[in-house]
Amino acid sequence: MQRFEEELKMVKAESFRVGKTFRYMAGEWETRAKEWVKRAQEVDTQLARGMIAACWRHKVTFSRLEELAEWHHRELTLQERLNLS
Numbered sequence: 001m002q003r004f005e006e007e008l009k010m011v012k013a014e015s016f017r018v019g020k021t022f023r024y025m026a027g028e029w030e031t032r033a034k035e036w037v038k039r040a041q042e043v044d045t046q047l048a049r050g051m052i053a054a055c056w057r058h059k060v061t062f063s064r065l066e067e068l069a070e071w072h073h074r075e076l077t078l079q080e081r082l083n084l085s
Contacts, residue, residue, distance in 0.1 A: 008080070015073040022066035029059035 033055035040048035 008076070012073065012076045012080070015069060015076055019066050019069035019073055022062045022069055026059050026062035026066060029055050029062060033059060 033052050036048055036051045036055060040052070
């Protein structure tokens, strides 16, 4: 039983870090999109629009992954509080 509880602690810690990583990646892609908005005047408009769209698409994807990871982490935490594990 002790091994199971140790494993559960590791899974909870990992699930918390995964959410933080996805949040970081979403922020990075948002920053890149904003940089392309600033550069739009300097480069081909079609290229800039494509890059901005791609950056925002990645940002949205990582934001959604962050939500799912946080949901999973809350589920693990709730199970522990309710002693359902």
